[in-house]
Amino acid sequence: MQRDNSTDRTGLVGPPDEAVGLAVLLRAWRARAGRKLGLGKPLPQVEVAAEVGMSERWYRDLERGSTPRLDARTLTALADALQLCADERATLFLYAAGGEPFPAVSAVDGVDLAPLRRLLDLQPTQPAYLTDNAWNVLDHNTAMAEWFPWVRVPGANLIRWGLTDPEAREQLGDWPRHARAYLAMLRYAMAQYPGHPELREILRTALAVPECRRIWDAGPVIIANRDGHTFRLTIPRFAPHSIDVVTQVLHPVGYPGLRLTFVSRQDDGQEG
Incomplete structure (x- = not known):
């Protein structure tokens, strides 16, 4: 099935959740990490992968939208490599777990x-x-x-x-x-x-x-x-x-x- 990348009347490409998905955040966080380190460019994918103890292909797939379940050790190492704050770490864990485990009342x-x-x-x-x-x-x-x-x-x-x-x-x-x-x-x-x-x-x-x-x-x-x-x-x-x-x-x-x-x-x- 072909992916719909059409732009709606708000100017947002695709549905809103595509704009806040984990892949989008990982790319932005990696770019910010590179700026913090004074690299003048995003932190290379291979360096993030090495910090986590995984292959470059594994991390590249994450930024392409792969959503494997990640264990706590891997998530912590990934958060450390990308220099995430507390709320960003919590967001990473939420995406990895598939969202809030307890249903919200209304x-x-x-x-x-x-x-x-x-x-x-x-x-x-x-x-x-x-x-x-x-x-x-x-x-x-x-x-x-x-x-x-x-x-x-x-x-x-x-x-x-x-x-x-x-x-x-x-x-x-x-x-x-x-x-x-x-x-x-x-x-x-x-x-x-x-x-x-x-x-x-x-x-x-x-x-x-x-x-x-x-x-x-x-x-x-x-x-x-x-x-x-x-x-x-x-x-x-x-x-x-x-x-x-x-x-x-x-x-x-x-x-x-x-x-x-x-x-x-x-x-x-x-x-x-």
């Missing part, structure tokens, strides 16, 4: 989310919200809706809002930094959940935005989550002033794929 699975909703309500003054593995907003507290009224809209999605809504550019200080982080989290999530239809569609929509496409093409940055990230907000509730906030992300063990996110002001939560 709002349609009949899962009782009442305990998580109670946690949200325990935060009366600071925004808190619950998202699934595609960043659909499943629930939120009153403060979140007061700060960000868009969460009340049916189908609200954090990543889609952050990457494509003009309001996000006005409210998120240093928007390109946020866009880079959101796209980096999309890369990680697509390794966790290969073929996830909503993640694929979010990526298609985002890459139709020229600024997002430029950030995406600049290199495969990967971030697992935004826990502990600090940033500035400019929102109507605090106009004309901006505020600095920090996010804390919790992953409830009993609810695979779900995230509880809490947004706290860095000035002890006192509203001006």
Whole structure:
């Protein structure tokens, strides 16, 4: 069967998962490793293979899309050879394992989310919200809706809002930094959940935005989550002033794929 390399209306060649597959990442990581080492070119495939203790042909096949199951020793050696950070290592292991081994729950699975909703309500003054593995907003507290009224809209999605809504550019200080982080989290999530239809569609929509496409093409940055990230907000509730906030992300063990996110002001939560 002939491979479809047609370009769709977003300008993305092939389906989105081809743009985030392991072969694409390996080539980018090898190029970066060469720059780090001052080679002026990508680290040669033969040197990566030697570091892993495998043949050059074996590694070349990996970059061509071969997806053999790799043991932990081989993966660790490969990560070391390519000088991967913690989130990149986790992504490598996810691709090698075929994605997240535990199925993600969703709002349609009949899962009782009442305990998580109670946690949200325990935060009366600071925004808190619950998202699934595609960043659909499943629930939120009153403060979140007061700060960000868009969460009340049916189908609200954090990543889609952050990457494509003009309001996000006005409210998120240093928007390109946020866009880079959101796209980096999309890369990680697509390794966790290969073929996830909503993640694929979010990526298609985002890459139709020229600024997002430029950030995406600049290199495969990967971030697992935004826990502990600090940033500035400019929102109507605090106009004309901006505020600095920090996010804390919790992953409830009993609810695979779900995230509880809490947004706290860095000035002890006192509203001006």
